Amino acid sequence: MENHKIRVILLFGGRSGEHEVSLNSAQSIFKAIDRSRFDVETIGINKQGQWFWGLLPQTLLKEGFPETGEAPQVTLVVDPSNPRFIALDGRPLPNDGKFDLIFPVLHGPYGEDGTLQGLLEMANVPYAGSGVLGSSLGMDKDRMKAAFLDKKLPLARFVTLLRSDYFNHPDNWVADIEAKIGYPCFVKPANLGSSVGISKAHDRSELIQALKLAADYDRKIVVEENIVGREIEVAVLGNDQPKASLPGEILPAEEFYSYEAKYSDIGSSLKIPAPLPQFVIDQLQKMAREAFLAVDASGLSRVDFFVTEKNEIVLNEINTLPGFTEISMYPKLWEATGIPYSKLIDHLIDLGFERYQEKQKSRISRD
Structure with a gap:
């Protein structure tokens, strides 16, 4: 890496509700990264989870993802001895798809939760940010x-419940939350970011609606004391x-x-x-x-x-x-x-x- 610029793959987009936030973050990094040290390639992930080489976040913010086939759809070759990207249609990629480090800018599920990090660990590649455990926790x-x-x-007082347990015994859980946490309280999906699916409940009616909303996003729900x-x-x-x-x-x-x-x-x-x-x-x-x-x-x-x-x-x-x-x-x-x-x-x-x-x-x- 001393004899050439470091080749960085900027990875962004993704399947989560924070897709647009990821594009904005990636665009800022793409503009500001030191080009005297780094050569930057980009991979955008659409909301269906498909990976495309060479898409620019600024263009995606304005125009959205192109039709399949307009940009090379790629996949990571999980070969610890020779990790690289290849195009699914056989098109050549710059530097044969090889790189020095991946910089993930994927917020939320399937990017920030350890799943992507597990893939990168299996391929034995350097990447920015937390690993599998840190990301998932x-x-x-x-x-x-x-x-x-x-x-x-x-910490504030909190109660954790499973979606299945709540729907099987809703009255018991509501009573338990009222006894242990009280009102107002915050109801959150356990695994989601950017305040998606989060509600503040001031009474029993709002608590029930908040639990149903959180259950739409995750099987595990956290209810927290209001501080x-x-x-x-x-x-x-x-x-x-x-x-x-x-x-x-x-x-x-x-x-x-x-x-x-x-x-x-x-x-x-x-x-x-x-x-x-x-x-x-x-x-x-x-x-x-x-x-x-x-x-x-x-x-x-x-x-x-x-x-x-x-x-x-x-x-x-x-x-x-x-x-x-x-x-x-x-x-x-x-x-x-x-x-x-x-x-x-x-x-x-x-x-x-x-x-x-x-x-x-x-x-x-x-x-």
Whole structure:
């Protein structure tokens, strides 16, 4: 890699409801990446899960995906000794489809949940971001909380239930939630991102509707206590020795930071750095690093907190592949901390190689 530019595959799109968010993140990275260090190829994944070589995120945002056949549909050859992409119709690809690292910018299921990472691990290729375990724990709000509790990190009260159990015994579960959590409460699909399928329930009627909505998106549902406090986020960067950014504050235009509040122009704003006492900032940064390590994340993560009027901190969740446009909270937090957007991309690619090289040191058999 010292004798040529590093060949990076930017992978984006995907099957999840965050498809357009992924395109926006990928477009920002594509524009800002250091071309003196990196040669960039692109692979766009449509909502049906098909992979296409050479599509540009900016074009897809304007025009959508082309008809099948207009761009080479490709697949990853899972050969640890010679990983590469090939076109399904036999068309030649630049550099025979070979590359040095994959930079996934896929938010939500089938991109951020460990499934893609498992494919990349089977092919034995370097990639940016968290591995299988960190990604899957970061996506599953129930197992994520279990990892946080194991490290004694402060959480809101919560109840986890399965969709099948709820529909078999709805009255029992409603009564259990009312007794253990009360109102108002948040109802969330366990495995989804960007506030999709999340509701705030103020009474029994709203709770029932919220449970039904969450059940549309996942077999596992998490119900959380409502915490009255400021919404604070901290960015984390690194692998085994992660660093934490200055905190930022979300000022949502709606009652909570919904999908619409995140991605629509309805008045939500960010305050960076968040005006907090230094001792609170220190605690937030320490907890953010601990949360990152608790789920075995790597590369990047955004850790979300509540801070109450009494400056008590409650950990909400970790996002192992947060929005990555130039105006997204994660890169803006690092910009305020001293790492500009383009350099942040450099760091993430370097961390991907570092993680890959560290893994190569481990034996997987006695031979």
